[in-house]
Amino acid sequence: MENALRLHYAPDNASLCVRLVLEEMALPFETVLVDRSTSAQKSAQYLAMNPNGLIPVLETPHGPMFETAAILLWLADREKMMVPAPDTPERSHALQWLFWLSNTFHASLRMLFYPDKYTRKASDTLREMTRERLVAQLDMLEAAQSVPWRDSQDVTIHACYLAPLLRWCALYGGSTEWFDLSRWPKLHAFAQRFETRPAVVRAAKAEGLGPTPISAPSPCCPPEGTAL
Template structure:
């Protein structure tokens, strides 16, 4: 990198996926709080970086990047880490799951957490339907072929994306008794293995996520900002 990276983040938000990747790569970066309690993500200065008003943004030598999946892919390709190289036969399935996390699992969780953004009607009914959709998606991932990254010791961009997605349903989006990670042994094992990595421990410490942030989450207690 020819210039320092700047991660615009809020604790326990999608920026956590990017922070995990940065920590795994041991890249120098500066974390700048987007204070959600003050609506900082909707202020002109932040909208100039991400017109969607969503977190995260990563400022890079090529300019600001938004969209979690795009940032992870850019980091992987520029650093030659966390993803197979473009001509590696394993690249196709790695991309497949990164995009699935970005386009399918993550949006479903946003629908659970922010139902009023998706309907002007019965948010309770939407949440109930979304919980069932998420159970189906976790079932799919638990039993997926060509998802060897779930069982691998080496970290991947997909792993950095998935770990927070296993955390949030246990904490946010109304009643959480529907979500028990033990229902999915493969995913539960993944969460325990991933959170034991030094990079994950550093990220958890930075955002106040506790000792078991992915396998047995507790509410975050950040030193600055708030998750919601």
């Protein structure tokens, strides 16, 4: 089909953010499993679409796209939903938070999950410092004023990006004793509200994320592939 979208994904990976947006937009799409157990994301075929060897890739009518935030923004602008229009005053506010989620919060989580990619020294030290930085970032997001995508019933691409990040805080990266979502009441309320949406329920079922995938997540038990 001319307008077919194909999401190259692995369960409970960054591709989940894209799946959530596709489900919320009710767009038809196909999924292609990237088998992490065999490092399929490093295969020549996959690297031809994403030279970084990271998940996700979204195949579009204009060719494959990588980078989670770029894919989300492209979909939102294409469908004219889930993000303020380019000519509105709210656009700059939306863009700064989208890039904060991508370049600041998500980047910190990657450092927590994969410390060996960032240091040849003791990874436990880096993890401890990264947890402290993540707590400060969560404190900032909780305290920030005028964050409609955090507090509104209307879902945005930001919400679809933030929700998996909160889930991963609770599950991955070594010791998770540092993270208790109830410490941040606004974020906790966001998680409880977001995970009841029909689109989120469909995505959680497709990837085996359990009944409370954001507010009280359990380890991923996917019907195909692996989250590792």
